[in-house]
Amino acid sequence: MGQSALVSRAVVAQGRRRPPPQGKGGLLPWLRRNLFRSPLNALATLLSLWVLFVTLPRLLGWAVADAVWFSPDAEACKQAAGACWAVVPEKYRVMLFGTFPYDEQWRGMLVIAIILGLALYCALARPSARTVAASWMAAMALVFVLMLGGVAGLEPVSTHQWGGLPLTLIMFVGTVVGGVPLGVVLALGRRSSMPAIRAVCVGFIEVVRGLPLVTVLFMASLMLPLFMPEGMSIDKFLRAQLAMTLFFAAYAAEVVRGGLQAVGKGQYEAADTVGLNYRQKMIYIVLPQVGRIVLPAMMNEIIRAFKNTTFIGIIGMFDVLRATSTAIQDPVWVRYSIEAYLFIALLYLAMCYGMSRYSARLENELTVRR
Amino acid sequence: MTPESTGRQRPARAPFSLRNAWHDVNTRAWIYQVLVVAGILGLAAYLIANAQHALAKQGISTGFSFLDARAGFEIGEKSIAFSSTDSFLRAYGVAILNTLKVSGASILLATVVGVVVGLGRLSTNPLMRKLASIYVEVFRNTPQLIQLVFWYTLIANLPRPREALSLGGAVFLSNRGLAVPWLADHAAPWILAAVVLAAFAAGGAARAVLARLARRHGRPWPGAALGSLAAAALPLAAGVALLWPLEITTPALRGFNFQGGLTLSPEFVALLLGLSLYIAAFIAEIVRSGVQSVGRGQIEAAHAVGLGRSDLYLKIIFPQALRVMVPPAAGQYVSIIKNSSLGVAIGYPELFNVNNTIVTLSGHTVEAIAIMMSIYLAISFVIAALMNLYNRCVQIRER
Numbered sequence: 001m002g003q004s005a006l007v008s009r010a011v012v013a014q015g016r017r018r019p020p021p022q023g024k025g026g027l028l029p030w031l032r033r034n035l036f037r038s039p040l041n042a043l044a045t046l047l048s049l050w051v052l053f054v055t056l057p058r059l060l061g062w063a064v065a066d067a068v069w070f071s072p073d074a075e076a077c078k079q080a081a082g083a084c085w086a087v088v089p090e091k092y093r094v095m096l097f098g099t100f101p102y103d104e105q106w107r108g109m110l111v112i113a114i115i116l117g118l119a120l121y122c123a124l125a126r127p128s129a130r131t132v133a134a135s136w137m138a139a140m141a142l143v144f145v146l147m148l149g150g151v152a153g154l155e156p157v158s159t160h161q162w163g164g165l166p167l168t169l170i171m172f173v174g175t176v177v178g179g180v181p182l183g184v185v186l187a188l189g190r191r192s193s194m195p196a197i198r199a200v201c202v203g204f205i206e207v208v209r210g211l212p213l214v215t216v217l218f219m220a221s222l223m224l225p226l227f228m229p230e231g232m233s234i235d236k237f238l239r240a241q242l243a244m245t246l247f248f249a250a251y252a253a254e255v256v257r258g259g260l261q262a263v264g265k266g267q268y269e270a271a272d273t274v275g276l277n278y279r280q281k282m283i284y285i286v287l288p289q290v291g292r293i294v295l296p297a298m299m300n301e302i303i304r305a306f307k308n309t310t311f312i313g314i315i316g317m318f319d320v321l322r323a324t325s326t327a328i329q330d331p332v333w334v335r336y337s338i339e340a341y342l343f344i345a346l347l348y349l350a351m352c353y354g355m356s357r358y359s360a361r362l363e364n365e366l367t368v369r370r
Numbered sequence: 371m372t373p374e375s376t377g378r379q380r381p382a383r384a385p386f387s388l389r390n391a392w393h394d395v396n397t398r399a400w401i402y403q404v405l406v407v408a409g410i411l412g413l414a415a416y417l418i419a420n421a422q423h424a425l426a427k428q429g430i431s432t433g434f435s436f437l438d439a440r441a442g443f444e445i446g447e448k449s450i451a452f453s454s455t456d457s458f459l460r461a462y463g464v465a466i467l468n469t470l471k472v473s474g475a476s477i478l479l480a481t482v483v484g485v486v487v488g489l490g491r492l493s494t495n496p497l498m499r500k501l502a503s504i505y506v507e508v509f510r511n512t513p514q515l516i517q518l519v520f521w522y523t524l525i526a527n528l529p530r531p532r533e534a535l536s537l538g539g540a541v542f543l544s545n546r547g548l549a550v551p552w553l554a555d556h557a558a559p560w561i562l563a564a565v566v567l568a569a570f571a572a573g574g575a576a577r578a579v580l581a582r583l584a585r586r587h588g589r590p591w592p593g594a595a596l597g598s599l600a601a602a603a604l605p606l607a608a609g610v611a612l613l614w615p616l617e618i619t620t621p622a623l624r625g626f627n628f629q630g631g632l633t634l635s636p637e638f639v640a641l642l643l644g645l646s647l648y649i650a651a652f653i654a655e656i657v658r659s660g661v662q663s664v665g666r667g668q669i670e671a672a673h674a675v676g677l678g679r680s681d682l683y684l685k686i687i688f689p690q691a692l693r694v695m696v697p698p699a700a701g702q703y704v705s706i707i708k709n710s711s712l713g714v715a716i717g718y719p720e721l722f723n724v725n726n727t728i729v730t731l732s733g734h735t736v737e738a739i740a741i742m743m744s745i746y747l748a749i750s751f752v753i754a755a756l757m758n759l760y761n762r763c764v765q766i767r768e769r
Contacts, residue, residue, distance in 0.1 A: 034496050044495040051501065196403035200410065210750035211743055212708035214722055222729070223739055226424055227417040307513040314515075314715060321516055338527060341520045345512045352511035 074332050084336040087328065088343050094327035095344065098163015098318035104155055107146045108166040114139050114146075115169045123358055136177065143170060159237035163318030167237075168309045171244060171319070175305050178245040180298070183252025188282065190253065191260055201253070208250035213311050217243045221315040240312050248305045255297045259290035292366055299359035303352050310348075320344050421736065434741075436732045437462075443727055445719045447635055458728055465724035466745060472641050472720060473707040480646035480706060481699075484653025491658045502654065509651035515712055518644030522716040525636045531627055540620050542628060548639050549621035552632035558613050565609030573602030637718035645709060649702050656702070660695035661687060693764045700757045704750055711746075721745060 035045040066082025070089060077084035088095075096112075097105045118139050122132050147166060150156035162170075189201035208216065220243035225233060234242075263286055271281040313322030324344050328337040391397045425432060437459040444454050449467040452460055490502030509517070526545055528535065534544035542549040553559060576598040584590040591597070610616065621631030634642075664687050672686045711722035725742040729735050 034494075037494070041495050044493055044498045048495070048497040048501050194399045194403050196407050200406060207747065210747040210754075212711040212722065212746060214711045214714065215739070215743060215746060218722070218726075219739055219743075222735055226735065227421045229420050230423065303511075307511075310513040310515040311712075314712075321513070321519065325519070335527075337523050338520070341516060341523060345516050345520065348516065349508065349512050353507060356507075356511060 074336070077336060083339050083342075085339055085343075087333050087336040087340050091324075091327040091330070091333065091340065094164075095320065095324045095340065096164045098167065098320075098323035098326075099161050100163055100166070101155070101157060101161065104149070104157060107149070107154070107157075108164065111143050111146050111166040112169060114143055115173060136173075140170075140173065140177070159235050162237065164323045165320055167317065168319045171241060171309050171312060172306050174241050175244045175248045175309075176302055178241075179248035179252050179305070182245065182249035184256050184287070186249060186253035187256035187260055190257055205250045205253050208247055209254070213244075213247050213308055214314055216247050217311060217315050219243070236317070240315060240317055244305070244308070244312070247308075248301070251301050251304075252298065255294050255301055256290060258297065259294035260286065262293050263289045295366065296359055296363040299355065299362070303355050303359075306352060306355070307348065320347070425736075430733055432734075432737065434737055436734050436737070439732070441728075442731060445724065446717075447638065447719055458732060461724055461728060462721075462741065462745075465719060465721045468718070468724075469707070469710050469713075469720040472638060472645070472713065472718065473710045476642050476645035476649070476706050476710070477703050479642060480649040480653055480702070483646065483650035485657055487650060488654035488657025488661075491654060492661055506651045506654050509648055510655075514644060514648045514709060515715060517648055518640060518712055518715060521643040522636065522640035525640055531623055534623075534628075540631075542621055542623075544628075545636065546627055546633070547636045548634045549628040549631050550634070551618050551620045553613075554617040554619045555613065558616075561609060561613060565605055568605035568609075569602040572605055573598050576601035635718075637713065637716050640716055641710065641713050641718045641720075644712065645706050649706050652702050653699060656695050656698045657691075660691035663694045664690045696760060696764070697757055700753060700760075704753050707749055707753075708746060 034041075036042045062082045064082075066080055068076045068080045068082070068084050068086050071077055071084070071086040072090060074084065074086060074090075077086055093102070093105060097108045100108050118135060121127075122135075127135070143166075145151060146154070147162060147170070148157060148159075186201050186205055189197050190205065192198050192201070217240060220239045221236065224239055224242075228234065267285055267289065268281065271285040276285065309319055310321045313319050313325070316322075318326065321344060324340050325337075328334055328340050333340075422432075438457050440454070441456055441458050441461045442454050443461075445452050445461065445464050445468075447468055448464045449471060450460075450464060452464045487502045487505050490498050491506065493499050493502070525547070528543060528545045531542070531544045531546050534542040534549075536542050540551050553562075577594075580591060580594045580597055584594065619630040621628040621633065623629075627633075668686055668690065669682065672682045677686065710720050713720040714723040714726065717723070721742060725738055729738045732738065
């Protein structure tokens with residue numbers, strides 16, 4: 001495409017014969033067409049090649065060729081010029097499970113398997129909405145039993161000992177499961193015809209969206225206990241969960257509002273005409289359409305919520321990031337913290353990239369079907 | 371049939387009864403609203419009573435008079451003078467300036483990187499497109515806090531100043547931060563920034579006037595481009611004359627650290643990278659979708675009337691893409707300002723971090739948190755209001 005496609009050749013062709021079209025096959029024509037079509041294009045190619053040439057050999061040398069993969073006491077790492085990935089097999093228990101009692105960490109492993117497994121099942125097999133809701137309800141009940149213990153011969157573990165990937169995943173699932181319905185309610189409230197309800201919802205949404213998540217978490221962890229009646233205290237995990245959920249709900253509400261506005265006015269009017277009441281109109285007519293419209297935007301918010309779970313480390317909870325920071329306090333391994341952070345960055349990258357690819361695929365399907 | 375009996379007539383009101391009232395939409399709306407508002411006010415009153423009780427028991431007085439008290443702590447990085455004998459109020463001032471400083475620098479860097487990567491994704495060159503999309507996917511799909519901690523750790527693991535990585539003997543990167551050449555006069559950068567803004571304004575104004583004259587006379591004045599350049603050069607010349615002689619100092623190693631120039635602390639550099647490289651990935655996507663939102667017909671029409679490549683971009687694509695790009699970009703800028711609060715994780719003294727210290731030292735938890743939240747809200751709302759104003763200005767006016 002480009003300029004050449006738009007210039008008429010009718011006049012030119014009268015004067016002289018044009019050369020035959022270039023062959024489509026072969027490496028050289030492809031290179032000329034794509035990488036060296038114009039001076040600017042050639043410059044872009046050379047620039048890209050230069051970037052690759054400067055970074056790639058060094059990066060691969062450090063991360064692969066000169067790297068040490070196993071070394072229980074880090075002795076081999078001291079001699080090596082490359083990365084010391086040995087920190088991962090040595091410290092993965094702390095990185096993945098935080099302060100959870102060492103002998104009970106199989107329970108955390110099981111929790112990770114349940115959540116990731118169910119997420120994969122729902123994403124690939126696409127069961128009905130009712131099955132999804134029911135299976136998540138059951139799975140989360142099982143997860144809490146596994147994590148808390150105290151029944152069926154499991155040793156009790158209090159929430160302040162929770163940590164690592166199970167904590168991150170539970171916090172994330174809780175945020176989404178609680179935040180999406182709340183977001184829908186807030187969005188409906190914002191478009192309500194009742195001025196007081198509208199004002200409350202607009203006020204909540206705009207204030208929360210105007211604040212950094214860290215301050216909301218900080219308020220929940222520091223100020224909430226002050227406002228509780230004497231003798232009553234809410235668990236730190238629940239306080240963080242509450243803050244994460246409310247924060248997510250405010251952003252989810254704006255996404256849903258966009259969807260509510262995108263549903264045609266005729267749909268609302270038709271529902272009124274056939275005599276549906278507000279609840280029926282929303283549940284049977286409007287919200288199903290909204291769900292389809294906002295799915296990609298909501299997936300973006302959900303991915304963001306997953307990345308945001310790292311913020312709970314700031315108020316002292318041992319999520320994957322904080323657990324990793326703690327794990328590499330060990331004087332033997334502190335020099336290899338870069339490798340440890342890269343490892344968890346890759347972990348998050350894999351999960352977030354997976355989610356965003358899946359969301360792109362869904363978006364594609366929905367646009368085709370509509 | 372008399373005219374009165376047509377359907378236009380309002381139905382007669384049913385006689386008042388409680389049953390009817392309960393089934394009346396308006397009455398119900400009133401009841402719901404009163405219940406919700408009463409519930410919220412009741413909850414708030416209950417919580418506040420609890421807090422007052424708790425504070426009275428701990429013997430903590432409430433009120434904002436603590437702001438005048440002696441702060442009693444030092445702040446490592448400051449744009450205005452501050453020592454432990456200054457007040458809490460001044461500590462807030464220092465913190466806000468630090469937040470704005472790192473956010474401003476991050477916004478600039480994120481925009482530059484974001485536009486470059488976004489244009490890279492639009493390139494006709496597959497190699498460049500691939501590189502740009504790898505950047506976007508990697509930086510967008512890893513948590514910002516991990517990126518921030520990563521940069522900070524990376525800088526901490528750099529060689530000492532003695533073996534600093536150097537760029538042409540003027541820029542030095544070491545575990546003590548980034549040292550760059552800078553103007554000797556510390557007020558100079560502000561004056562220069564003002565001068566550059568003035569130059570842009572003068573140049574733009576001259577261009578607009580000349581364009582109007584050209585329209586009136588039917589043909590452009592041959593020296594139009596030169597004229598607006600001259601108008602822009604005037605404030606620049608005045609600024610340089612005011613600051614002359616422009617003395618630039620280069621950092622040089624003295625003892626264990628660099629003297630001269632400007633040394634950016636490791637915390638500042640890490641936060642700058644952590645904030646801007648993450649947001650740049652989102653800005654790149656905004657740039658890409660903005661340019662792609664310009665209809666093909668616009669581009670074909672520009673070709674048809676014979677516009678060249680630069681005119682196509684400057685006069686057709688860019689102004690239309692800007693309209694689509696600015697609101698989401700502003701959202702990202704607000705996000706930079708809000709997430710500068712992550713500086714607490716690496717010890718950069720921005721608003722949230724300093725506020726934590728103030729909470730601990732003064733004991734005025736509620737007041738301090740209220741102050742901090744109001745400041746963040748004020749910044750967010752001001753930018754949102756500016757955005758609404760901008761949107762109203764650039765909206766397509768249909769005739």
